[in-house]
Amino acid sequence: xxxxxxxEGPVTLSEEAFLTINCTYTATGYPxxxxxxxxxxxxxxxxxxxxxxxxxxxNKGFEATYRKETTSFHLEKGSVQVSDSAVYxxxxxxxxxxxxxxxxxxxxxxxxxx
Amino acid sequence: GAGVSQSPxxxxxxKGKDVxxxxxxxxxxxALYWYRQSLGQGLEFLIYFQGNxxxxxxxxxxxxxxxxxxxxxxxxxTIQRTQQEDSAVYLCASSLERxxxxxxxxxxxxxxxxx
Numbered sequence: 001x002x003x004x005x006x007x008e009g010p011v012t013l014s015e016e017a018f019l020t021i022n023c024t025y026t027a028t029g030y031p032x033x034x035x036x037x038x039x040x041x042x043x044x045x046x047x048x049x050x051x052x053x054x055x056x057x058x059n060k061g062f063e064a065t066y067r068k069e070t071t072s073f074h075l076e077k078g079s080v081q082v083s084d085s086a087v088y089x090x091x092x093x094x095x096x097x098x099x100x101x102x103x104x105x106x107x108x109x110x111x112x113x114x
Numbered sequence: 115g116a117g118v119s120q121s122p123x124x125x126x127x128x129k130g131k132d133v134x135x136x137x138x139x140x141x142x143x144x145a146l147y148w149y150r151q152s153l154g155q156g157l158e159f160l161i162y163f164q165g166n167x168x169x170x171x172x173x174x175x176x177x178x179x180x181x182x183x184x185x186x187x188x189x190x191x192t193i194q195r196t197q198q199e200d201s202a203v204y205l206c207a208s209s210l211e212r213x214x215x216x217x218x219x220x221x222x223x224x225x226x227x228x229x
Contacts, residue, residue, distance in 0.1 A: 043223055102149070107157070
């Protein structure tokens with residue numbers, strides 16, 4: 001079956017620090033990969049996506065590259081802000097899965113201090 | 115509205131009662147999904163609809179859970195004889211189609227608390 005593993009948090013950084021949140025996956029088919037973000041008190045929002053190997057998704061200074069050889073989709077940002085404090089979820093959906101439901105990682109809480 | 119709308123935003127009820135949660139997807143989105151977010155289990159898939167039909171009910175945790183969708187739009191998730199382990203945030207998402215490169219857009223969820 002499909003699964004997503006991401007680093008456990010919380011991750012605590014100072015403002016302007018470099019961020020990496022690791023994500024690896026297993027999938028039986030040809031997945032699309034996503035990062036979703038959940039800000040305090042809000043719902044899940046799509047942050048970025050990549051639909052095939054070597055694609056790079058990017059948004060709001062965040063980026064992640066779909067690495068089929070290492071089955072990874074690590075999230076990076078060069079300089080985090082306090083406003084980036086949130087929970088980040090890595091997820092996949094699979095063309096072989098008729099339902100196209102998302103399989104999520106456990107989430108990583110990011111705390112950015114001024 | 116522009117996004118996925120869920121109601122109620124919060125629901126507190128006594129163990130053994132039935133509850134009904136509502137989801138209004140983005141207009142024109144044919145695929146609709148229900149997920150559950152709980153402390154112990156993370157984010158779990160429950161059920162999805164393509165139009166009004168639900169081809170995959172494999173994620174429903176027990177036969178106390180059911181869902182329907184009418185008119186290809188609004189969906190309701192019903193939990194009968196609620197138990198304390200049903201306490202969670204229930205999230206609804208919709209997407210334009212069911213293909214995997216179409217992103218799912220989430221509502222703010224219904225926080226369900228069973229006393």
